[in-house]
Amino acid sequence: MLDFLSLVVLTKNTSTIPILGPIWNIIVNVLGVIMNVIYLSLEKIGIGNIGLAIIIFTLVMRIILFPTSLNQQKSSRMMQIMQPEMKAIQDKYKNKTDNASMMAQQEEMKALYEKYGTSMTGGCLPLLLQMPIIFALYRIIMNIPAYVPHVYSIYENVMNAIGGSSAAQKLVDFATDNGMKNILAQLHNLGVGENVSYTADQIGNFIIDFLYKLNPSQWTALQGVFTDTNAVNAIQTAAEQSAHINNFLGINLSTAPSAMGFVPNVYWIIPILAGLLQYLSAKLMTAQNAGMAEGNDQSAQMMKSMNMMMPLMSVWFCFTFASGIGLYWCASSFFMIIQQIMMNKYFGKFSDQELLQASMEKTNKKRAKKGLPPIDEKTVEKRIEKAKAMANTAEKNRMAVIAKQSAKTKESTEYYNRNAAPGSLASKANMVKMYDEKNEKNKK
Structure with missing residues (x-):
């Protein structure tokens, strides 16, 4: 830093x-x-x-x-709505590491994102676009x-x-x-x-x-x-x-609050105010996106930790750097709070179904420009069902291969152990003898 x-x-x-x-x-x-x-x-x-x-x-x-913040908020809301379905897909393929299952999971996830008119990078892209501007x-x-x-x-x-x-x-x-x-x-x-x-x-x-x-x-x-x-x-x-x-x-x-010593003074107002405003901003964002961490203890704990760490970091940075930076930090947090309140109120007017429909209409306009057919919930559901069928077929094929291999192993074991007690020294010697005889016949 x-x-x-x-x-x-x-x-x-x-x-x-x-x-x-x-x-x-x-x-x-x-x-x-x-x-x-x-x-x-x-x-x-x-x-x-x-x-x-x-x-x-x-x-x-x-x-x-503001437009990038609005898109980010919209993406977060869509992620919140689709969270239950996403978790169901993740649970379905949990601990399945074979290639067929992984491909089927990706296909289902892709179809799910299309259904809600968003993408895996939908929430991150606005932030990435903002970063150069923030540094500037x-x-x-x-x-x-x-x-x-x-x-x-x-x-x-x-x-x-x-x-x-x-x-x-x-x-x-x-x-x-x-x-x-x-x-x-x-x-x-x-x-x-x-x-x-x-x-x-x-x-x-x-x-x-x-x-x-x-x-x-x-x-x-x-x-x-x-x-x-x-x-x-x-x-x-x-x-x-x-x-x-x-x-x-x-x-x-031009003076940093730290330069005024550790005795409370008027310069402490900026770092304290920065911490409070950052805390309020984080609380508002958490209230809007509360559903995203629902059922996910790790995400909820991470969000809680961030809500505590960010205000403390704001206090420290604004105490250490020149007060001009602290003033900018306070002003930015204050305007973000107002912006967040406005966006929370705006998105609160729409039901999940209305947001889903609007998002799908926007997606179809983009697809029309590319010459692609429109999608709707039925189309996406068919893709998801197709992906499920592919996964089931792949799983059946995998289990059939395992069953065939098990049967072959069992048949071979029974053949070599038929004249001796299984696992005995005699059975092992017999296996070697019969193996040689079998190979000898094959050579003839």
Whole structure:
């Protein structure tokens, strides 16, 4: 987790995610434009504030991602409805590992998914589509200056005043003396003493990322590092501007709650609120999908554990990272709760049969576009019955082979043991003798 975060906090000019490559950069840049538009709009009405920008940005992202969330919720509901039939198929083929039974089970499962107009990946695909966007969101929230030019200029003025990339060593010494080694690790030690060679522009971006993370007390301490009047004045101006844009209800968003110590203070509101909102969100999702774990103790236990672990993880992350990340986490959970309530109310209006019928109609429209015949419950039931018949035939054939082999073994045993007590030494010697005689006859 920390390795990933250390990669994404860099300005957009200095890092990329090789796994996603150009796609990742496109997603991040598009979302960065949205964040910039939101911030500039707030600036025009005189309330330019990163906290408000983060909340509005989070709301916009939840709206954009709503279709995938709706599809995921629909798939979960269909999985809940089909759970009894799915369990019946699984129980039917339990402990059957022969190829015929496994193929028959797959065929029945496939037909069942067609019946309900969903697929095995129906619930996972929306999540997979959201993941690149979610990672991009974190990168933007953690690295506002890279995507909001107005904010970037605040820290760029300081960087130019203190000597540009040549000031990196002084800032590294300052960070070391003020207990900021974790930030240095995230920012590759500002390019100082690293095995990788960085350009002046890249080091400058590291410096801007570093300055953005300073809290008010660290800005004050930084003034004592430089003696040049222009540098001191630039630092004072940036400190005031940074305090203004980062202040949200008395909380500086560049400051992590952990930096304020373990005595309860106003900064604790964000991690506590994050944990509570995450818990409520998990409870709402559990209420909607309760039937999926019904009759499955392992799934129910796993869901219960997740409902406890996720809120605790939210508290820990929001306590450790800058409050801006915590604010995003809280806003995201809050909007997810509202979204979940709306979806629960919407899906609660429909019976299982109505949802099944609507899902089948949608599936048939897709099949019609591909030139395939429509399916209905009767068609699917026939496929399931056919799969059952195939399984029964395969099982009968398997049992016939076993019976034939048993009969052959019994006949052979009786032949060799007919003149001696079964299992005796004489019977074994007799078996060898008769075997040789039999082979001799076959040779003639």
